[in-house]
Amino acid sequence: MARKPMMAGNWKMNNTIPEAVVLTQEISNRLKYEWEKVDVVLCVPYTALKPVLTVLEYDKVEAKVASQNVFWEEKGAFTGEVSVGMIKGVGCKYSVVGHSERREMFGETDETVNKKAKALVAAGLGAIVCVGESLEVRDAGTTLDFVCAQVKAAFAGLSVPEAQKCVVAYEPVWAIGTGRTATPEQAEEVCAAIRAALAAQFDAATAEGMRILYGGSMNPGNVDMLLAQEDIDGGLVGGASLEAPSFVQLVQACLK
Numbered sequence: 001m002a003r004k005p006m007m008a009g010n011w012k013m014n015n016t017i018p019e020a021v022v023l024t025q026e027i028s029n030r031l032k033y034e035w036e037k038v039d040v041v042l043c044v045p046y047t048a049l050k051p052v053l054t055v056l057e058y059d060k061v062e063a064k065v066a067s068q069n070v071f072w073e074e075k076g077a078f079t080g081e082v083s084v085g086m087i088k089g090v091g092c093k094y095s096v097v098g099h100s101e102r103r104e105m106f107g108e109t110d111e112t113v114n115k116k117a118k119a120l121v122a123a124g125l126g127a128i129v130c131v132g133e134s135l136e137v138r139d140a141g142t143t144l145d146f147v148c149a150q151v152k153a154a155f156a157g158l159s160v161p162e163a164q165k166c167v168v169a170y171e172p173v174w175a176i177g178t179g180r181t182a183t184p185e186q187a188e189e190v191c192a193a194i195r196a197a198l199a200a201q202f203d204a205a206t207a208e209g210m211r212i213l214y215g216g217s218m219n220p221g222n223v224d225m226l227l228a229q230e231d232i233d234g235g236l237v238g239g240a241s242l243e244a245p246s247f248v249q250l251v252q253a254c255l256k
């Protein structure tokens, strides 16, 4: 893998401040080396961003912190929303955008994902752009077209340097939180198609340099097979990121 791997823990709506601090401390106690070989990202709830960053800074751990969502407007009457400037001010380097749970439950669309990605890169942050098909789409045999269209829409209007700040996370909806992982071959087929789509949208060298993560029931038992695939550069992990030992095993898998 020529690209620097990334292991991102997506905590979703889990962990109060004390719980977040304990988990971060447990992770940092176990991981104090080789930061230059892997990017570790913790995607935590807004309320825990600052406490988690404080622990990482205190422990001198180079992990990055990301929000799980962000709004594209700078400021104003948008009750309940959080701007890019706000997460940047706290110290976030990324935000997840377009997670399937947000697309399904909170009305996120390809268009809003694109607006969020644009706002993030304009501020110098990166977007972790989630794409992935439902079981219906997979059964219909249109997965590659569907996922590549999501990628194209998410990156529409971004320049090459802006796209290079971003990461794509391929997360088949049917594999998220279900314990049903895509086989390495299934995941690789889609990740390779995503890379080809990025090459068509930008250029081959840009696509070669961008990281594509797999997400969906990734765990210490299946991580090696997934990371062994040519176009899989890491993971976006939900369940297995909520316990320090399993998350640390996933990070270590990136160092093999």
Ligand code: PGA
Pocket (backbone or CB within 6 Å): 010, 171, 175, 176, 177, 178, 179, 215, 216, 217, 218, 236, 237, 238, 239, 240
């Ligand atoms: P999971 O979640 O690892 O629990 O399947 C992944 C995700 O939704 O990012």
